Amino acid sequence: MILCPMPRMILIVDDDPHIRQLLVFALDKAGLETIEASDGEAALALASERAPDLVVLDINMPRMDGLEVCRRLRAESPVPILFLSSRDDEIDRVLGIELGADDYVVKPFSPREVVARVMAILRRTAAHAPSVETGRDLAQGRLRLDLDGWRALWDRTDVPLTVTEFQILRLLVSMPAKVFSRDAIIDRLHGPGFAITDRTIDSHVRNLRAKFAREGGGDVIETRAGIGYRLGACAGA
Structure with missing residues (x-):
C-alpha cells in the first residue's frame, strides 16, 4: 500500500460505529490522521474546528443526512468530499456529484478501495496547493x-x-x-x-x-x- 508522504487529516462521518472503526483502521494504516463524527451536526462542528483535508461522508444518516451536510460544507469550504452510499442507483450518485462531492463509494465497500480513492483525491489537491512560485x-x-x-x-x-x-x-x-x-x-x-x-x-x-x-x-x-x-x-x- 502506498503511504501518504505527509500526514493529512480525514474526517469520517457515519452513524455506524463499525464502519467508522473499519475506515479509521484502514486510513491510519495508510499514514493518514483521522477524526470521527457520528452525525451531521457533529461533522459540521468538527469541520469548522479542525479544517480536515478531506471528508468521507455517509449519505444515509438520521436527522441531518449527508446531502445536507455536503450543502452546508460547500457553502463554507472547498474541502474534498467522498460520499458513502448504501443506495446503489445512479440518481443518488449523480445528485451527490452535483452537490459538490468529488467521488463516491457504494456500500458494502472494500476498505482498500476507499483508501485508494481518498489518496487519489488528496494527490489532486496537493497538485494544486499553493507553492513558493507565484503568477502561474x-x-x-x-x-x-x-x-x-x-x-x-x-x-x-x-x-x-x-x-x-x-x-x-x-x-x-x-x-x-x-x-x-x-x-x-x-x-x-x-x-x-x-x-x-x-x-x-x-x-x-x-x-x-x-x-x-x-x-x-x-x-x-x-x-x-x-x-x-x-x-x-x-x-x-
Whole structure:
C-alpha cells in the first residue's frame, strides 16, 4: 500500500460505529490522521474546528443526512468530499456529484478501495496547493485559472470549484483546441483503469457549466457529440 508522504487529516462521518472503526483502521494504516463524527451536526462542528483535508461522508444518516451536510460544507469550504452510499442507483450518485462531492463509494465497500480513492483525491489537491512560485496562470479570454491559489475566475469574479471540477477545467484550458473523451478525462484525473462512470464526468461538467453560467460565462465547456468535451468558444470571447 502506498503511504501518504505527509500526514493529512480525514474526517469520517457515519452513524455506524463499525464502519467508522473499519475506515479509521484502514486510513491510519495508510499514514493518514483521522477524526470521527457520528452525525451531521457533529461533522459540521468538527469541520469548522479542525479544517480536515478531506471528508468521507455517509449519505444515509438520521436527522441531518449527508446531502445536507455536503450543502452546508460547500457553502463554507472547498474541502474534498467522498460520499458513502448504501443506495446503489445512479440518481443518488449523480445528485451527490452535483452537490459538490468529488467521488463516491457504494456500500458494502472494500476498505482498500476507499483508501485508494481518498489518496487519489488528496494527490489532486496537493497538485494544486499553493507553492513558493507565484503568477502561474492559465487563461483563455475571460477565463483565468490561478494554479497556485487554486482559483477559477470569470471576468475577475471568483467561481468556487471542487477539486475535481478544477482539474477538469484545467485540463481543457491547457489544450483548448483538443477534444477529450470521457475516458481520457478519467485517465488524466485518476489514472488508467480507475473505476468511475461516464455519467460522473457528465455530472461534473454540468456543474461547471451551471457555476459559470451564474456569472455570465455561458457555455464554458462545449460538447462534441459522440466524442467528448473541449473548452467552449465563449471562453475565448
